[in-house]
Amino acid sequence: MGTNNSLIHxxxxxxxxxxxxxxxxKFSFTFSRGERVGLxxxxxxxxxxxFHIIMGLLKPHDGKIEILGKQRDKESDFREVRxxxxxxxxxxxxxxxxPTVAEDIAFxxxxxxxxxDQAREIVRETLDILGLxxxxxxxxxxxxxxxxxxxxxxxxxAMKPEVLLLDEPTTGLDEETTERIIDFLNxxxxxxxxxxxxxxxxxxxxxxYIHRIKDGKMLxxxxxxxxxxxxxxxxxxVR
Amino acid sequence: MIGEEFASGDSYIHRLDPRMKILIAxxxxxxxxxxxxxxxxxxxxxxxVVLVAIARLNMKKVLFRLLIVNGFIFLLWxxxxxxxxxxxxxxxxxxxxxxxxxxxxxxITIKSNAIxxxxxxxxxxxxxxxxxxxxKHLYVPEKLIHIFFFCYRYIHVIHLEYLKLTHAxxxxxxxxxxxxxxxxxxxxxxxxxxxRSYDRSQRVYDAMLCxxxxxxxxxxxxxxxxxxxxxxxxxxxxYIIGLxxxxxxxxxx
Numbered sequence: 084m085g086t087n088n089s090l091i092h093x094x095x096x097x098x099x100x101x102x103x104x105x106x107x108x109k110f111s112f113t114f115s116r117g118e119r120v121g122l123x124x125x126x127x128x129x130x131x132x133x134f135h136i137i138m139g140l141l142k143p144h145d146g147k148i149e150i151l152g153k154q155r156d157k158e159s160d161f162r163e164v165r166x167x168x169x170x171x172x173x174x175x176x177x178x179x180x181x182p183t184v185a186e187d188i189a190f191x192x193x194x195x196x197x198x199x200d201q202a203r204e205i206v207r208e209t210l211d212i213l214g215l216x217x218x219x220x221x222x223x224x225x226x227x228x229x230x231x232x233x234x235x236x237x238x239x240x241a242m243k244p245e246v247l248l249l250d251e252p253t254t255g256l257d258e259e260t261t262e263r264i265i266d267f268l269n270x271x272x273x274x275x276x277x278x279x280x281x282x283x284x285x286x287x288x289x290x291x292y293i294h295r296i297k298d299g300k301m302l303x304x305x306x307x308x309x310x311x312x313x314x315x316x317x318x319x320x321v322r
Numbered sequence: 323m324i325g326e327e328f329a330s331g332d333s334y335i336h337r338l339d340p341r342m343k344i345l346i347a348x349x350x351x352x353x354x355x356x357x358x359x360x361x362x363x364x365x366x367x368x369x370x371v372v373l374v375a376i377a378r379l380n381m382k383k384v385l386f387r388l389l390i391v392n393g394f395i396f397l398l399w400x401x402x403x404x405x406x407x408x409x410x411x412x413x414x415x416x417x418x419x420x421x422x423x424x425x426x427x428x429x430i431t432i433k434s435n436a437i438x439x440x441x442x443x444x445x446x447x448x449x450x451x452x453x454x455x456x457x458k459h460l461y462v463p464e465k466l467i468h469i470f471f472f473c474y475r476y477i478h479v480i481h482l483e484y485l486k487l488t489h490a491x492x493x494x495x496x497x498x499x500x501x502x503x504x505x506x507x508x509x510x511x512x513x514x515x516x517x518r519s520y521d522r523s524q525r526v527y528d529a530m531l532c533x534x535x536x537x538x539x540x541x542x543x544x545x546x547x548x549x550x551x552x553x554x555x556x557x558x559x560x561y562i563i564g565l566x567x568x569x570x571x572x573x574x575x
Contacts, residue, residue, distance in 0.1 A: 140528045162534075170532045176479055177525040180472070182451035186542050194534030199542065222451065224478055242533065 088115045089149075090246055090275065091137060096146035098132060106132050107143070108299035114246070114277060119268075121286035121307070122279045124296035130279045131173065133296075134248045138170050151245075166195060169244030173251050175231035176224075184210075184226075184234050185219040191242040209241045212270075214263055229260035236264065247276035253285050265289055328379055328446040335377035339551040340448040340456035346558045347444040351437045353565050360425060362569045363432045369561060370439035377443050384442060391438050395431050402427040450474050455541055464539065476526075480519050487511055 091114040099105035106129040114120065122130050135141040137150065139161025148155045150164050172178045181187035188209055189202040197205065210216055213233050226234060232252065239247065253261045261282075268274065268289045280286050286293055287307045295302040304313040329336075335343075354366050374384060403411070406423025413419065445453065454471045458464070491507065498504045 135528075138528075138532055140531070165532050166534055170529075172525065172529050174525070177522065178529045180475060180526055180530065181539075182454060182471070182475075183542075186540065189542055190530075190535075190540060191533040193540040194536060194538075202540075203542065224475065238533065 089113050090116055090151060092147075092149040093133075093136070094147040094149075096133075096136060096143045096148070098129075098136060098141065098143045098146075105144075105299050107136070110146070110296075110299060110301065112294070112301060114275075116245075116275055117273070118275055118277075119290045120277050121290040121293035122277055122296065123281065123286070123293055124302075128296045129299055130296060131250055134170060134250055134277075134279070137164070137248065138168065139164060166242070167244055168246045168248060169239035169242055171236055171239050171247065171249045171252055173254070175228070175235040178235040178238060179223040179226075179231060181223060183219065184215075184221045184223055184237075187223055187234065188238050188241045191238060195242060205241050209237045212240070213237050213267060229256050232256055233260065233263065236267070240267075245275065247274065249276060249278045249280075251279055251281070253280060253282050261285060326446070326449055327383060328377075328442060329449040331377065331379070331447060333377045333447075334550075334554075335373060335443060336447045337550070338554060339545055339547055340452045341459050341545060342547070342551050342555045343444040343448060344453070344456055344460060346555065346562070347440055349559075349562055350440050350444075353562055353569070354433055354436050354440075357433075357565070357569045358429070359569055360429060360432075362565055363429055363436065365568065366565055367432055367436045367439075369558075370436055370443055373443040374439060377447055379443065379447075384439070387442060388435060388438060391434055392431070395434055398430055399427050402430075455543060456545065458539075458541060459545060468539065476519070476522070479522065480515065483518055483522075484511075484515055487514065 091112070093110065093112045095109040095111055096107050097105055097109060098107040106127070110129070110133070112133070122133070124130050132141060136143055136148065139155065139158065151167060153160070153163075155161055155164060179187050181190055185203075185206045188206045189199075192202045192205045193199075206219060210218055213236065215230070215233055215237065218230070218234065221230075223231070223234065232255075236249075236252065252264055256264070265285065265288050268276065278286065278290060290307055292307060292312060293305045295305065302314075303311050305311050350366075350369065354363065357363055357366070374381075403419035403423035404417045406420050406426055408420035408422030410418045411421040411424050448456070450471075454467055457467050457470070488511070491511070496507060498508075
C-alpha cells in the first residue's frame with residue numbers, strides 16, 4: 084500500500100520473456116518523494132525492465148502498479164505518468180530525433196501544451212542549467228557522445244518532471260561531463276530520482292541509498308556509505 | 323553517410339527561401355519530364371546551368387554526380403537508337419541506328435541531366451533539416467515528412483551500426499571470398515542489421531512516448547519570404563511558363 088508520500092509503489096510484479104526465467108519475480112518496491120536512490124545489479128537483472136514497467140512501456144504479467152497515487156493498468160493511465168516522470172534512456176541516440184537541439188528540447192514542453200514562446204524560454208533555461216548555452220541550433224546527430232548525453236538529459240528535465248529515472252547516465256562519459264551531471268543532480272535538494280548505474284563512486288556522490296537487485300527480487304538496501312539498511316524482498320526504505 | 327556537400331555555401335541561391343526552391347524545382351522537373359520537343363528541352367537545360375554558376379558550386383563534385391546518372395543513361399544509348407523504328411541515321415557494322423531513336427535517346431539524356439542539375443542546385447543547396455521544415459510549411463502530409471526525415475536521421479545511425487559490425491568482422495580476420503562462409507556471414511550481417519534497426523525504432527518510439535508524443539511534430543522556426551525571394555521566384559516562374567508556352571503554345575492557341 085502506498086502512503087501519501089509514495090510516488091511509485093510496485094507490488095509483486097512478475098515480468099519475463101518467453102522461455103527464460105522471469106526477469107522480475109514478485110518484485111516489490113516503494114519510492115517516495117524526496118528520495119534519491121541508486122539501483123544496482125548484474126546485467127540482465129531487470130533494472131531497465133523495471134524502468135520500462137514504471138513508464139508503461141512494458142506490461143507486467145502480474146502485480147500491482149501504483150504511481151502518483153493512482154493504480155495504473157492501461158496505456159491511457161500512463162500518459163499522466165509520462166508527463167510527470169522523466170526517463171533518460173541508456174542510449175542518447177534513442178532519445179534525440181529532432182533536427183536541432185532546440186527542437187528536441189522543446190518537443191516535450193510543446194507536447195505538454197506550452198506555447199512556442201514558453202518553449203523557447205524553457206529551452207534557453209535548460210541549456211543554461213546544463214552549461215550548454217548556445218547549443219540551440221546544433222544538429223543533434225552531429226554532437227559528440229558527451230554532448231548527446233547532456234542534451235538528452237536536457238530534453239527530459241525541460242518537462243520539469245517530479246521524478247527522474249536515469250538509466251546509466253554516465254556510461255561512456257568523461258570525468259568532466261560526469262561532474263556536470265553530478266553538479267546538476269546535487270543542485271536542488273527537491274529532486275527525487277532513481278539512478279541505474281554501475282559506477283559506485285557516482286552513486287555515492289548522488290544518492291542516499293542503493294537498492295541491490297538479484298534474481299528478479301530486491302536483495303537489500305545499502306546506504307551510500309556501504310551499511311546494509313534492510314534485507315529482503317518486500318521493501319519499504321527507512322530514512 | 324549523407325554529406326550534404328552542397329548545402330554549405332553562401333551564394334544567392336543558398337540564401338533563397340527553401341519553400342520557393344522546392345516549388346520551383348518540382349514545377350520545373352514536371353515540365354521538363356513531360357515535354358517532348360527538343361528545342362524546349364535545350365532551352366530548359368539552360369536554366370540549371372546558369373543557376374549552378376550563380377550558386378558557385380564545386381564543379382568537380384557536380385560533374386561527378388552527373389557522371390553517376392549518365393552511367394545509367396549510357397546503357398540507353400547502347401540499345402535505343404538501334405531498336406527504335408524510323409529513318410536510318412548512321413550504322414556501325416551490321417547495326418543501323420534510326421534518326422528517331424537517336425533523338426529519343428538525346429531527349430532522355432537532356433531531361434535527366436537537366437532535372438538532376440536543377441535538384442542539385444535548388445534542393446541540395448539547403449540542408450535536409452531546412453527542407454523538412456520547408457515541406458511542412460508547404461503542407462506536405464506530416465506522415466510523408468516523418469518517413470523522409472526519419473530515414474535520413476537513422477540511415478546515419480544504421481550506417482554507424484553497420485561499420486561497428488564490419489569492424490567486428492575485420493578484427494576477427496574476416497576477408498570476403500567466394501564461398502559459403504562469406505555468403506553466410508553477409509546474410510548474418512544483413513539479418514542483425516535489420517533486427518537492430520527494428521529494435522532501435524522501437525526504442526526511439528518509446529522515448530518519444532515518454533516525452534508525451536501524441537502524433538504531432540513541432541517546429542520552432544519560421545521562414546520569411548524576402549524581397550529577393552519574390553523577385554527571383556517570379557523570374558524563375560516566368561521562365562517555366564515560357565517553357566510551357568514553347569511546348570504547348572500552339573495546342574492552346
